[in-house]
Amino acid sequence: MAALRGEVSWFCCGSAWGPCGTAGGGACGTCSSGNYQHAWPNTSDACLAITRPDRCGVTGMTRRGCGFRHYTTNLCNGARVGTTIADCGPQTDLFCGERTCCGSACGSNRIIDLTPAAYSAIASLSAGLRPCSVDTV
Amino acid sequence: MNQTLDRRRLLATAALGGVVGATGLGSLAPEAAFAAEPATIEPGAPDPNFAEGRISRISGSMLLVTGSDTVLHSIRITDGTSIWKLHPTTFDKVTVGDGLYARGVRLPDGTLAADSVWLNIVNLHGHIAAVGRNVLHLDHQGRRIVAHVVPDRSAAVYNGTPAVSDLSLLRVGRHVQVLGAWHPDTNEIDIATVYAAA
Numbered sequence: 001m002a003a004l005r006g007e008v009s010w011f012c013c014g015s016a017w018g019p020c021g022t023a024g025g026g027a028c029g030t031c032s033s034g035n036y037q038h039a040w041p042n043t044s045d046a047c048l049a050i051t052r053p054d055r056c057g058v059t060g061m062t063r064r065g066c067g068f069r070h071y072t073t074n075l076c077n078g079a080r081v082g083t084t085i086a087d088c089g090p091q092t093d094l095f096c097g098e099r100t101c102c103g104s105a106c107g108s109n110r111i112i113d114l115t116p117a118a119y120s121a122i123a124s125l126s127a128g129l130r131p132c133s134v135d136t137v
Numbered sequence: 138m139n140q141t142l143d144r145r146r147l148l149a150t151a152a153l154g155g156v157v158g159a160t161g162l163g164s165l166a167p168e169a170a171f172a173a174e175p176a177t178i179e180p181g182a183p184d185p186n187f188a189e190g191r192i193s194r195i196s197g198s199m200l201l202v203t204g205s206d207t208v209l210h211s212i213r214i215t216d217g218t219s220i221w222k223l224h225p226t227t228f229d230k231v232t233v234g235d236g237l238y239a240r241g242v243r244l245p246d247g248t249l250a251a252d253s254v255w256l257n258i259v260n261l262h263g264h265i266a267a268v269g270r271n272v273l274h275l276d277h278q279g280r281r282i283v284a285h286v287v288p289d290r291s292a293a294v295y296n297g298t299p300a301v302s303d304l305s306l307l308r309v310g311r312h313v314q315v316l317g318a319w320h321p322d323t324n325e326i327d328i329a330t331v332y333a334a335a
Contacts, residue, residue: 009314010260015205017191017236018319019259019326022278032206033238034183069180084181091262094312095334099297108297117187120240121178125255126221128316128330129294 004060006111007100008072008132010119011039013087026087028066031115036081038072039089039113040064047088056096056109072112072122075131076102079122081114089113100131107131188212188239188249191321195233199248202237211248212239222256223318223327224290231256234321257319259326265311273307273328275315283325284315291328300330307333 012020014032025031027043041051042061053061064070066085073080090110099108112134116125123130178184190204200212214220214228218241222230231254238258241251263275263282271286285291292300293307307313314332319325 012260016189017205018257018321019261019277019280019282019324021205022280032183033189034187034204034206036178036180036182036184067181071180082178082180086181091312094262095296095314095332097296098332098334116189116238117184120187120238120253120255121184124221124253125238125258125260126316126329128260128314129332 002060003133003135004058004111005075005131005133006058006107006109007095007098007129008074008107008112008114008119008123008134009090009110009129010116010125011087011089011113012116013037028086030066031086033116035086035115036083036118036121037086037115038070038083038118039087040068040070040085041088041090041092041111043085043088051089051091052093053109053111055093058092058109058111061111070112070134070136072114072118073133073135074122075105075107075133076123081118081121083114083118086115087113100129102131105131107133185243186241186249189237192231192233192235192237195231198228200231200237200239200254202239210239212237212241212254213244213248213250214254215241215250218251219253220256221254221258223287223329226256236319236321257321259315259317259319261315261317261326263313263315265307265309265313268307268309273304273313273315273331275313281324282315283323284317284331285325285327287327292330294330294332296334304328304331307331 090113188210190202194201198214202210263277267274273284275282316330317326
């Protein structure tokens with residue numbers, strides 16, 4: 001897979017406090033906020049029918065299953081984290097055309113959600129959205 | 138010595154000093170701080186330098202935290218710890234019962250010397266079910282969330298445009314992502330930023 005450029009956010013899963021308490025273990029049943037994991041929009045036909053990145057013109061989003069490794073780079077600072085698939089998401093089509101930039105480094109459309117542990121390794125949780133690139137090596 | 142080890146030594150020194158207040162560690166811009174610490178954790182694995190849970194006790198500059206998985210954490214607030222609770226804040230705003238995510242360096246005694254602590258932070262998706270005066274009612278995973286607009290703090294990002302304080306374009310039925318701070322033990326949050334699609 002060539003590096004895919006877009007937006008990254010974060011989500012909670014597994015045992016959690018507050019409104020996250022109902023999140024559960026995700027589509028793979030293994031998701032935990034403290035692990036280096038992520039949600040990917042194309043884990044199955046059923047998943048893709050929900051997330052629909054194609055509606056936003058996003059191509060190159062390869063079908064990958066639970067446990068597959070992706071590497072996400074924060075385009076604001078170059079920090080990179082490796083994570084495994086633990087859930088289906090984000091729901092790309094709900095934010096079609098959305099664009100996030102740091103100076104001239106921009107990403108359009110939501111392509112990956114990281115757990116708090118993974119996201120906080122490359123960005124502050126209080127910055128809820130960042131431009132990113134995602135690859136497999 | 139590489140940058141990570143330098144950073145670990147600085148944090149440990151700050152933690153052993155145990156002083157909360159003026160920075161002795163110095164501060165880094167958030168993006169620079171995260172760039173300075175390369176991730177070395179195996180994909181899929183838990184990160185020992187990260188903790189989550191709720192604060193059960195505060196002792197000096199130490200937070201005793203019960204993880205949602207019941208694991209207990211001791212989290213040291215150091216001179217260089219950045220604290221977020223709806224906005225950047227100070228140690229005196231930390232209270233028992235707050236939920237948190239924390240990132241730092243795990244010291245040999247098991248304590249986490251915190252680099253960053255985010256109190257009660259949530260990042261929710263939902264549909265707007267109703268709009269009231271300075272409040273949004275959200276449907277989130279089948280539950281109602283009451284999201285309060287905080288004057289001079291809450292902002293809206295409409296389809297990636299720069300954040301604005303005007304939330305009047307938010308409409309019932311729209312899907313939104315809300316970054317905010319939970320009111321512990323309630324279904325209410327304060328809005329930091331609401332992201333809305335076009």
